[in-house]
Amino acid sequence: MPSYSFRCRSCGDTFEVNRPMAEASNPAACPNGHDDTVKLLTTFGTVSRGAAVPAPTPRPAGGGCCGGGCCS
Secondary structure, eight states, X not given: OOEXXXXXXXXXXXXXXXXXXXXXXXXXXXXXXXXXXXXXXXXXXXXXXXXXXXXXXXXOSSOSTXXXXXXX
């Protein structure tokens, strides 16, 4: 269930409320009993388990047509 942050305008307390997304815009009462609260804009980060970027393949050492292994 998502967590939403609120700040009380009366006492300045910041608190979180866990509720369904369908109730995200509903007002929330301060834990100290005040009703004058404002919902805060919060951000979140995500982590992807997507494919990693492959490392570049090393170029063969030496020179020539076969990388220097068989040329004299």
